[in-house]
Amino acid sequence: MGMRPGKDVRVTLLAILIAVCSPGGLAHAATPGEHAGHAGQAQRADQLEHVEPGGHVDQAGHADQPEHVDQTGHAEHPPELPNLIHLLYKALGGEAADTAPPAWIVLCYRFQDVFYALLVALIIIVIVRWGTRRMEQIPGPVQNVVEFFIEGFHSFILGILGPGGERYVPFLGTLFLYIWFMNLFGLVPLMKSPTAGLNTTAALAISVFLYVQWTGMRHLGPIRYVKHLAGDPQDVVGWCMVPLMLPLHVISELAKPVSLALRLFGNILGEDVLIGVFAGLGIAVLAFVHSPVGVPLHLPFILLALLMSTVQALVFTLLSAIYIMQMLPHDEVGRETDAVAAAAVDGARTAGTDLTLSGSHTSLGGR
Amino acid sequence: MEAATALGFALPIGLGLAALGSGLGLGRAISAAMEAMGRQPEAADKIQVAMIIGAAFIEALTIYAFVSVFVLSAKI
Numbered sequence: 001m002g003m004r005p006g007k008d009v010r011v012t013l014l015a016i017l018i019a020v021c022s023p024g025g026l027a028h029a030a031t032p033g034e035h036a037g038h039a040g041q042a043q044r045a046d047q048l049e050h051v052e053p054g055g056h057v058d059q060a061g062h063a064d065q066p067e068h069v070d071q072t073g074h075a076e077h078p079p080e081l082p083n084l085i086h087l088l089y090k091a092l093g094g095e096a097a098d099t100a101p102p103a104w105i106v107l108c109y110r111f112q113d114v115f116y117a118l119l120v121a122l123i124i125i126v127i128v129r130w131g132t133r134r135m136e137q138i139p140g141p142v143q144n145v146v147e148f149f150i151e152g153f154h155s156f157i158l159g160i161l162g163p164g165g166e167r168y169v170p171f172l173g174t175l176f177l178y179i180w181f182m183n184l185f186g187l188v189p190l191m192k193s194p195t196a197g198l199n200t201t202a203a204l205a206i207s208v209f210l211y212v213q214w215t216g217m218r219h220l221g222p223i224r225y226v227k228h229l230a231g232d233p234q235d236v237v238g239w240c241m242v243p244l245m246l247p248l249h250v251i252s253e254l255a256k257p258v259s260l261a262l263r264l265f266g267n268i269l270g271e272d273v274l275i276g277v278f279a280g281l282g283i284a285v286l287a288f289v290h291s292p293v294g295v296p297l298h299l300p301f302i303l304l305a306l307l308m309s310t311v312q313a314l315v316f317t318l319l320s321a322i323y324i325m326q327m328l329p330h331d332e333v334g335r336e337t338d339a340v341a342a343a344a345v346d347g348a349r350t351a352g353t354d355l356t357l358s359g360s361h362t363s364l365g366g367r
Numbered sequence: 368m369e370a371a372t373a374l375g376f377a378l379p380i381g382l383g384l385a386a387l388g389s390g391l392g393l394g395r396a397i398s399a400a401m402e403a404m405g406r407q408p409e410a411a412d413k414i415q416v417a418m419i420i421g422a423a424f425i426e427a428l429t430i431y432a433f434v435s436v437f438v439l440s441a442k443i
Binding site: 262322 | 419420425427430433437
């Protein structure tokens with residue numbers, strides 16, 4: 001792979017930095033209930049009176065203790081499987097009315113998405129370092145897996161962006177790996193998907209947005225960039241449409257990160273909640289015999305979640321690649337991909353059958 | 368009708384309607400993609416990528432409804 005390591009590392013670090021730094025602040029401003037939950041015991045006791053007993057029960061295990069429904073901050077959260085930090089927080093008295101938990105666990109609990117995101121980043125770094133520590137001509141198992149993955153992703157991205165897309169492979173590959181691992185992390189017992197929080201996905205989407213705009217500026221130059229946003233006016237009609245097209249394009253550019261973030265967040269939260277609800281149901285159906293274990297009703301949804309995690313990571317990466325592609329100069333990219341497609345058709349040598357890879361799928365309509 | 372009661376009725380029905388629309392859209396999109404792949408297996412990779420992107424856009428509409436249901440379900 002002829003990639004320059006210095007640049008890759010910088011882009012990757014930037015992405016991870018943005019992803020890790022921006023969660024936290026945004027979100028906790030958006031959920032005032034959580035602040036109230038940690039503010040103090042006096043407030044908590046105050047809120048206790050306003051909560052109807054049995055109003056919102058978080059897990060099946062809580063059902064027999066109606067006095068513990070004091071988690072006004074939690075009542076807004078959908079049911080999810082408990083994770084390590086949540087359990088520690090609970091064990092250290094974070095949810096009882098009369099004890100104050102230690103400061104470090106409160107911090108960890110509030111920033112649990114950041115904690116798990118960092119953990120995932122650490123795991124990826126360790127795996128890749130392990131795979132590339134001693135590079136050999138005949139690769140060992142870990143190096144083999146890493147190389148297989150990188151080569152596959154390289155050809156996948158080049159298939160979309162065309163030749164010249166090599167420089168975007170590190171960023172997009174990091175994005176895919178990071179999101180994929182974060183999605184799958186929720187299926188590990190005692191862990192949580194950081195992408196099931198809006199902060200993490202918003203941070204990723206914002207970093208993609210900034211990268212795409214920067215790419216556009218760098219490739220087009222400031223003047224052509226603004227012209228591109230105005231819809232590339234060519235003639236008088238085009239220039240007359242500029243007052244309409246410019247706000248339209250600006251709004252659509254701003255809508256891209258919102259839709260990216262919400263899509264990933266909604267899908268991963270949805271699958272985690274689904275697993276949480278069915279795990280709770282599995283415990284609830286055996287609750288009347290006081291069984292220590294439940295029925296694993298959530299098993300099929302774990303398989304579904306495996307599939308969805310991969311697909312959503314792929315979709316996020318694919319859409320980022322397409323946003324980058326839209327920012328690149330149209331004429332150059334178009335000519336290059338056409339040339340490649342023509343070469344592919346020549347190389348295929350399919351006499352008799354009309355193999356139309358060059359984009360004219362419409363010829364099939366007449367059959 | 369109280370606001371909470373109205374929300375309690377409206378949220379599941381709204382989510383169901385959004386899912387219905389997405390389901391119809393996904394059905395059309397994927398059947399067309401399958402047909403295209405069947406006619407032209409050589410281009411299956413390209414069609415599949417385009418199909419996944421399209422499916423993501425269609426599915427996003429249901430996800431927006433799902434997110435707003437979660438946001439609003441705190442008010443019930």
